[in-house]
Amino acid sequence: MMRAAMSGDASAYRTFLEAVSPVLRASARRNLMRIGRPISDVEDIVQETLLAIHLKRHTWESDRPIRPWIAAIARNKLVDLLRRRGHHVEIPIEYIDDSPSDEGSDPLGRHELDRMLETLNERQRDIVRSLSLNGATVRETANRLSMSEGAVRVSLHRALGALAALYRRDSK
Amino acid sequence: MNTSGLINVLVMDRAPSLSLRRTIAVALAIGAVFTGLVFLPMVGIRPDIAQVAFTWRFIAKAVVVLMIAMSAIGLMLRLARPDGEFGQLKWALWLILLVLTLAVGTELIAVPPAQWENRLFGIHWLFCLCLILLFSLPPFVGLFVALKRAAPRNEGLAGAIAGIAAGGIGASIYVAHCPDDSPLFVATWYSLAIALVALAGLFAGRRLLKW
Numbered sequence: 001m002m003r004a005a006m007s008g009d010a011s012a013y014r015t016f017l018e019a020v021s022p023v024l025r026a027s028a029r030r031n032l033m034r035i036g037r038p039i040s041d042v043e044d045i046v047q048e049t050l051l052a053i054h055l056k057r058h059t060w061e062s063d064r065p066i067r068p069w070i071a072a073i074a075r076n077k078l079v080d081l082l083r084r085r086g087h088h089v090e091i092p093i094e095y096i097d098d099s100p101s102d103e104g105s106d107p108l109g110r111h112e113l114d115r116m117l118e119t120l121n122e123r124q125r126d127i128v129r130s131l132s133l134n135g136a137t138v139r140e141t142a143n144r145l146s147m148s149e150g151a152v153r154v155s156l157h158r159a160l161g162a163l164a165a166l167y168r169r170d171s172k
Numbered sequence: 173m174n175t176s177g178l179i180n181v182l183v184m185d186r187a188p189s190l191s192l193r194r195t196i197a198v199a200l201a202i203g204a205v206f207t208g209l210v211f212l213p214m215v216g217i218r219p220d221i222a223q224v225a226f227t228w229r230f231i232a233k234a235v236v237v238l239m240i241a242m243s244a245i246g247l248m249l250r251l252a253r254p255d256g257e258f259g260q261l262k263w264a265l266w267l268i269l270l271v272l273t274l275a276v277g278t279e280l281i282a283v284p285p286a287q288w289e290n291r292l293f294g295i296h297w298l299f300c301l302c303l304i305l306l307f308s309l310p311p312f313v314g315l316f317v318a319l320k321r322a323a324p325r326n327e328g329l330a331g332a333i334a335g336i337a338a339g340g341i342g343a344s345i346y347v348a349h350c351p352d353d354s355p356l357f358v359a360t361w362y363s364l365a366i367a368l369v370a371l372a373g374l375f376a377g378r379r380l381l382k383w
Contacts, residue, residue: 010183017179047178054182056323056383058189059253072254072325076383113173131184132177138184157187168382 199318203311241340252322294352308342331377339369
């Protein structure tokens with residue numbers, strides 16, 4: 001399954017990412033609780049980790065187990081987030097969510113990802129937002145922005161790279 | 173944006189992702205070919221290479237630098253991954269040290285002490301040092317461009333090992349020119365040159381390989 005997912009089968013890839021997310025969420029929550037950090041950061045870690053898994057998928061070798069690879073990326077991103085939080089002074093204590101819901105993310109909550117998205121250029125932000133909607137397709141986004149599908153894909157790919165760079169800049 | 177939105181986006185990005193291993197192989201090949209075709213002809217291949225090719229000193233020198241290059245490349249391929257570990261390759265490092273020590277020991281026995289200094293400094297040690305650094309530069313640059321795609325657990329360590337790999341490749345090509353074969357010379361100046369490249373790699377890794 002992982003192999004199919006990594007080698008271009010979109011629906012297998014979606015299944016893979018959706019299966020990984022709850023595992024990441026659970027381990028992020030566990031780790032944050034252990035070190036006494038606000039649980040509200042959980043979803044930021046999950047999102048940053050998913051982005052890293054995606055952008056670094058070529059560093060997984062198909063003959064190796066995938067779990068340690070995922071765990072290593074998750075650990076790295078947890079460290080990055082803590083470093084980021086260490087620099088920004090605003091750690092709202094009252095933010096601590098004492099009713100951790102186990103399913104998905106808070107659909108109304110604002111995540112770090114949104115802050116990063118705002119820093120992207122308008123076109124990239126538009127494309128990412130548009131494609132994030134359920135059932136969105138590249139074709140329809142391309143039509144709406146009067147771009148070719150290829151141009152949308154290229155722009156999307158660059159946007160993801162730019163997002164990772166923004167996270168990286170903030171973690172320094 | 174919530175996480176399922178992010179997954180929607182990630183699934184759309186299906187840009188083909190060439191394996192890291194292959195990227196590194198291509199980068200190394202380009203770097204080595206550049207050194208071999210541009211820098212090596214500038215100083216030339218030593219004229220007596222056919223005669224010395226089967227002397228033990230020359231063979232020991234070639235084996236040591238090739239071993240350094242190969243094991244560092246192998247190690248780097250591991251450490252460039254988030255789950256990378258040293259694994260069995262740490263034995264290669266001890267093996268290199270052993271070969272080098274044996275060669276130096278043999279030389280110290282074979283050559284009277286009065287000549288040791290002569291052998292140590294060779295014909296032009298400073299020239300040799302600078303040339304290995306120069307020869308290492310193309311593989312070094314190629315490697316770091318390729319490693320931008322990597323995701324090392326420890327950026328500094330991966331960078332340092334990449335430096336050793338680049339230094340080992342530079343030194344392996346330089347062997348074709350270098351007129352000094354004494355293990356005393358190799359153990360000192362080659363090691364120093366490669367260590368300098370490793371140090372450059374450590375700093376470059378910390379600065380450039382964050383992911």
